Amino acid sequence: MHVFIVADHAHVNGGQARVAIDSALGFAGRGHRVTLFAAVGPVDPRLAGGGVRVICLNQDDVTTARSKLAFAAQAIWNGRAAAALARELAGLDPRETLVHVHAFAKALSPAIGTAIRASGLACLYTMHEFFLVCPNGGFYEYPAARICHRTPMSRACLAANCDAQSYPRKLARVARHVGLAQVARLPELFRHVVTISDLQERVVAQHLPRGTTFHRVDNPISVAQAPPREAPPGDxxxxxxxxxxxxxxxxxxxxxxxxxxxxxxxxxxxxxxxxxxxxxxxxxxxxxxxxxxxxxxxxxxxxxxxxxxxxxxxxxxxxxxxxxxxxxxxxxxxxxxxxxxxxxxxxxxxxxxxxxxxxxxxxxxxxxxxxxxxxxxxxxxAPLSLDAHLDRLAAVYETVLREAALGRARAGSAAGPRAVAPA
Missing domain, CATH: 3.40.50.2000 (Glycogen Phosphorylase B;)
Known part of the structure; x- marks a missing residue:
């Protein structure tokens, strides 16, 4: 199996990137071919030593961009990332390759969807947050400090100043979401979505296409087992x-x-x-x-x-x-x-x-x-170990690849043999 992982960052800068990189190393350690495609460096040095091929575009994210205007354009539609991803996916064997997207909203942008769709490869998305359905990614009104229950991209949503920084930044995120939904059509592309909590699935299910298949895969937890503590508890x-x-x-x-x-x-x-x-x-x-x-x-x-x-x-x-x-x-x-x-x-x-x-x-x-x-x-x-995470994810990968193979077979059958004109 060729696991092709897509993420914003090639290093651990939070839980999202850590899960992507840990799973990349884990699958490589199990003998699979693994590629990590990312926008932002530096590259975690463990990846090369662990047998993971890395393509890093060395682009900016919001923390490193010198020009906020230029970065806003990148975040809305990163054409360079889409073109680079298309080149990497071209020619990969659809029988063994699966594209797993962990993150796009911080640097890669929704533009990657055009490359994935054009490749025809099996794909899925892990919903570490809510950017696939919510423009600000959190279903949260930052100025009002409360959960948002508006329908994403509705009139009420568009009018709401929910961004943590400013309403103009909210409008930039709305523009990105228009590209996500109308051009890249990510909700339709990712027919298989990995969720990491039951609450998350309940929140997003009503906002995704009816045919979406959800897979619950807990993130791995890195804690060494030790006996229960004996000392009196502190603060x-x-x-x-x-x-x-x-x-x-x-x-x-x-x-x-x-x-x-x-x-x-x-x-x-x-x-x-x-x-x-x-x-x-x-x-x-x-x-x-x-x-x-x-x-x-x-x-x-x-x-x-x-x-x-x-x-x-x-x-x-x-x-x-x-x-x-x-x-x-x-x-x-x-x-x-x-x-x-x-x-x-x-x-x-x-x-x-x-x-x-x-x-x-x-x-x-x-x-x-x-x-x-x-x-x-x-x-x-029932510890949430990396091995348990990889076992569950491997089963999901097999399901997605099998469905893709059936889809290709049906498409071939529908095309049928070419008709031969009578002599």
Missing amino acids: FLFVGRISTEKGAPIFAEAARRAGVRAVFVGDGERAAELKARYPEATLLGWRDAPSVQALMRGARALVFPSVWYEGQPLTVYEALACGTPVIVSDACAGREAVEDGETGFWFRSGDPDALAAHLTRLRDDATADRLGRAAHARYWA
């Missing part, structure tokens, strides 16, 4: 971007009301404001993965107060794997990992009093220990 921990949509201010306020210490690992646009308003909170900044997991193992609970949908929040699963209970907002996909009252608690999204009540309950060492041991046992009964 309450937040890991992630310190922003409104991630619920960081809600946690800080709830911790104050509960009289407990809030520890934040991460950074973001609300960090300075949060530190000034809640001087009793501890802000550690970003930490590497081993340090974060060590903090999780020592925490009384991970608090995940996100007020938007999320996809599959990996920190929730990492905490459970570390034997740490999780208090999670009931509006986000992270709740699917937590058994309310058994491995953690759900709380009413956006409500600091509801969160404070659970923080107070977990001040009891025995309760925190009981939930932590249950979290550890439940996670390791």
Whole structure:
């Protein structure tokens, strides 16, 4: 099998790229031919050593672009990426090649759809976020700090100032979405869509063509198994971007009301404001993965107060794997990992009093220990390992390739033998 992976970045800059690169290395390690096509470098050095062929265009993303106007044009329609992808896909054997798109919205643009369609190769898309159906990718109104329930690209959607930065940027994203839906026709192209949570599928199903087939494939979690912790649990921990949509201010306020210490690992646009308003909170900044997991193992609970949908929040699963209970907002996909009252608690999204009540309950060492041991046992009964991820993904690939082969056979039968005129 030739697994041809398409992603915005050729290095790990977040969960989306990490899953794409880990799966590339995993399939190469299993003896498959693997290609990674990306817009933005640098290239992760593990890829060459792992036997993955990399095509990187060394283009900009929003963080490196010198000209925001030029990058806006690239993000709307990246013709260079489409042409390069078309050249790479030309001539590949359709019997063994599958194109798996992980990301396009940060650099490649919807233009890649024209190249994939022209190749005639089997393809699928992993929905790490919501850009396939929502112009701003999150079903979230940033200025109003609330989940958006408007129909994407409706009049109400077009009129809404939902972008995190400005309405003109919203209009640029609308232009990109017009190209996505009307020119590249990505929702029709990706008849097979991988989702990473049940909530995600429920949200997007109504906005995709009726013939779309959904495949649930959990992202892999990289946590080494260790015995349940023995030491008394410590403080309450937040890991992630310190922003409104991630619920960081809600946690800080709830911790104050509960009289407990809030520890934040991460950074973001609300960090300075949060530190000034809640001087009793501890802000550690970003930490590497081993340090974060060590903090999780020592925490009384991970608090995940996100007020938007999320996809599959990996920190929730990492905490459970570390034997740490999780208090999670009931509006986000992270709740699917937590058994309310058994491995953690759900709380009413956006409500600091509801969160404070659970923080107070977990001040009891025995309760925190009981939930932590249950979290550890439940996670390791069916761990989200890379091998489990690859096994599930390989089964999906086989399904997609088999369907494509049947489609080619039917097309050949419909064409039939050429008629011969009578003498």
